[in-house]
Amino acid sequence: MSDVKSILMVGVGGQGTILAGKILSMGLMAAGYDVKMSEVHGMAQRGGSVSNQVRFGSKVFSPIIGKGHADILVAFETMEAMRWLEYLKPNGKVVVNDYQIPSGPILIGNCDYPEHLLDELKKKADTTVIQAGEIAAKIGNTRTMNLVLLGALVKGMQLTHIDFEAEIERNVKPATLPLNLTAFRFGMDAVK
């Protein structure tokens, strides 16, 4: 039986899912795992739905997963959690950011942002809601939301023994390092 774990991070272009995935993957590699990470570029900068998959274990083959394969789904935006939910294993975990970014059809008034998403997610899967927007704002920069969610993910996947802080240091600008480290730690604390 394969020991490979699969992580799916989803969000909206510009939310920093790719950087979070990079830090996660580099930390896992440094810890001795075989790692593959997959991302789709192209339209990402223009506010489209984006996903980033990280798989690790003793030997990883496929860089991407299909329906029912994710051990954890981390959604940087609330509605994206529901969009990608079918990729989750029945006993998998959802970490969802209580943060809404209206998409094009909502902005132009063709439809409303869906209601009761968090309640419906909780009914369907083991769901932890993170107020990453609030936490990041409190720290002083909403752009650190991705590091808050990375912290939550690391705790949720029980990967706290790996030195991700060293990878954060390697991947962010020195000036933003203290903020990013605080965001990461707050994210870990947000998951029980």
Added chain:
Amino acid sequence: MKKLLTGNEAVAQGAWEAGVTYASAYPGTPGTEILENIAEFKADIIAEWAPNEKVALETAIGASIIGARSLSAMKMVGVNVAADPLFSLAYSGVNGGMVLVSADDPGCHSSQNEQDNRNYAKFAKIAMVEPSDSQEAKDMVKTALEISEQFDTPVLMRITTRICHSKSIVEVGPRQEVAKKIYVRNVQKYDLVPATARKRRVAVEERMKKLMAFTETTELNRIEWNDKKIGIVTSGVSYQYAQEVFGVAASYLKLGFTYPLPIEKIRSFAAEVETLYVIEELDPYLEEQIKAAGISCVGKEKIPMIGELTPDIVSIALTGEQIPFVAPDLSLVVGRPPLLCAGCPHRGFFYELSKIKNLMVTGDIGCYSLGGNEPLNAKDTCICMGASVSMGHGVQKILDRIGDPTRTVAVIGDSTFFHSGMTSLLHVAYNRSNTVTCIMDNRITGMTGHQENPGTGFTLQGMPTKAADIPSIVHALGIEAVRVVNPLDLKEVREALTWALSLDEPSVIITRWPCVLKKHSEQDRTEFGNYQGKCRVDETKCIGCKMCIKTGCPALRFDKSVKKVGIDTAQCVGCKVCLQVCPVKAISKVGE
């Protein structure tokens, strides 16, 4: 040393390690980052953006013939543009080793079709390799260059989105310098006039025989024996999916050298297994050749030929098993199409264009292809690079002939204009149609992530250079009616469109304003100044008419509860397009 690299980064690393000294490309997803990463090796490799893929390949052919190892990279549709030199290169052969990397996009993540470029190797009669992960991508560049030199063939390296944009662990090494080969004038090889071409045609078939022997023995095509009930022939990323689904429950013939195919190796592998599956994305490329050799196998009758494969698509197709998953409530999900960014200089132009009746708008490849989406809806077609201008001409000629007063407006970006719009515009000037060609010059190649181009004033490796002047080019092509406008000034755009549509001759409108995401150069700062800021809505004035919403700016949102518009200050850059469309002047720029 081990590094976590994407396939694109690995190809670049492989090119450097294998002694490549010249590389050229035109940007295109999913392969853009190959040249961007090669460009980092400034001391060892000359890396250049070409105006289009044909030029990119031809410059690499030149470098090869004079004796250097060279590489050219492009997305799959780019190979169509470069097909002309490619098919002749197959005849001339190489001097220094030469690799053409084709980055295919199954599933059309960022493309207008999903052609399977493995067919090009067979069509052009050249060798092909297909890596399955980043380590192989790096290693195979070197192997491909050796094959190229040994057999006097260009080598097509075919990779796909999931190879290009997936990271996996790669053992990296030092650069191995390869001395430039001596060039000796050889018209019997490199000067493909008909008499030479007929002789080289024979050489191509002789080379094919040698490659057919090579493919049977190369380690690039390897067997992994496990259970023999199922045998799987596969290549590229599909190998990973096959392993994921079957693991040790099947044996594998993993093909890394996929043209010509090792038919005898496949035959003996097939003889030892009970059922032979061929697992491949897109076309039945392997399957058809295997079946033509009289070897029975199961392939596209079960595995889809449309779109990307995934492990579960392979699993459902061949084992009938769908593992359990959490069913989403899709009634709670709204689509999230990509949008023109807040502050995008294309928005104002498309907004004005969308208001004009009796227009056909032919579009092109780039961010401005989003101008056809809601709520702007200002585009009718998108076929390929440069087609807006030439298609617009064809449309207008027919409309004129039948007496239909509809007018055509062609919309093309700066980089796309340099790529293949210039020849189209020459056709318009030469054959006289009164189409309006709009060149959306946002001072960078936007959609692929900000690459320099002949108009930006810088090369790929950061050298200042002569910036091509679009108005001068347009004049030189034979267009006399030319206007340059600021696309953020709606009145200026409106007047230019009215003017152009009143003319009975071909005209060009150039919108010149930098992409909102562009890092400004010194010249940009001088020309455009620091215009960015924030706009705000005076709620006491807003009447909730939603006129501003019709510009499709993602920073604007309509609050139904109070029937007012608000601005997301995190996104707004103060371009003032919304301010100009507000009928009650409820929007202003902070500080003005």
